[in-house]
Amino acid sequence: MNNADILMGTNLSKRFDNLEVVKDVSLTVKEGEFVSLVGKSGCGKTTLLSLLSGLEKPTKGKVILNNKDITGASEDELALFRRDHVGFIFQSFNLIPTLSAWENVALPLFPIKMTGEQRSRRAHDLLNQMEMGHRIEHLPGALSGGEKQRVAIARALINNPKIVFADEPTGNLDSVTGEAIMAILNELHKKKGMTMLMVTHAEELAASADRVIRMKDGEVIA
Template sequence: MDPIINIQGIRKVYRMGQETIVALKQIDLQIFQGEICCLLGTSGSGKSTLLNMIAGLEKPTKGSVQIKGHYIEKMNEAQLAKFRQKYIGFVFQSYNLIPSLTALENVCLPLVFQGVPKKKRETMAKEMLEAVGLGSRLKHKPNEMSGGQQQRVSIARAFVNRPTIIFADEPTGNLDTNTTIEILELMTSMARKYNQTMVVVSHDTEIADYADRLIHMKDGEIISIEQKTTEGMK
């Protein structure tokens, strides 16, 4: 089977005055359709930088990233925006909800950009919010919800247009332990239901119970890859 994400020789160097910082040294990695992978490591290990490279949020210094056969680093911003709208969903640590919009309106946003008619997108957004347990919070704004509820809205927004790939950057970083488990179970069960690929960045070993592969990073390198057995996953 061909990988849906193919990372070859990725290197990222930042220059700050006279100083050179090597954030990623030489990364080769393949991720397959329907796989849930976690980039695991402490702060400064390079895991978020690698996610940014894969998602096209930053350009690598060297190397290539292919998603569905498309070279991400060769796309301009307009091409990347169109590509993300079609194939990619994002879940962030800080939720990134628009404060002035209701939960329903926040979840509708990706569908607005795709040109989905108003009635259809509201129906899709409502169904997704109900799926994440927020059917009674459709008209609530972010400041009227708890952190866990805001993250559920963020997840609903990421999944609403059934993207091929979900990128999640520290999605449970601002949550307590019980809410962390709820969010991980919710995200992974939805990804498995729709056979979506998910790449999660985390420093939390709790993710180990939910991922198919744990990709351990340190000092800008992959130091080990742990393949989980089906029996070991929740």
């Protein structure tokens, strides 16, 4: 593994029952790189992202993330590892409806030793950076889709992750709102050097990445 490689998947396969959804995929992401993963619906993008981010275990193959071989890790170890090193952004936002915007953002900090004041300040700072300072006390149900995704991005960044995994982050948004969210992600990459692996099936979104990985029927084709 090269020093600058932050993520390396080797010969990854994933089988559900009799269906091989990811087939012998190897790929590497370098620190600071923005990689997009494209392909038709059902080709295995979300599954591959889950393998690479430690959400699911591969049937075969190996994942090294942030210099740690996570393939053999227990579920508890993986949960801790994800909390400390990885940020996630999902198509469906995955906010907790009974918590305010800032409480959603601060949630990943709760297992960490920190005062309530420190947690709150950090969540408020990130929401301000996402231009959400005026919606800090709102519940997710009172936010628009674009606002929900800004909250979700702030939550993904709360632990200063080394890498952010995004699965169709604009998939539930209209095109104008989607462009605004992409602009935020591009800026995080360009100005803060954030490493990002983003799944999309929109070619025009994929094009803004440093590199595009194409999948078809569970395999990487380019």
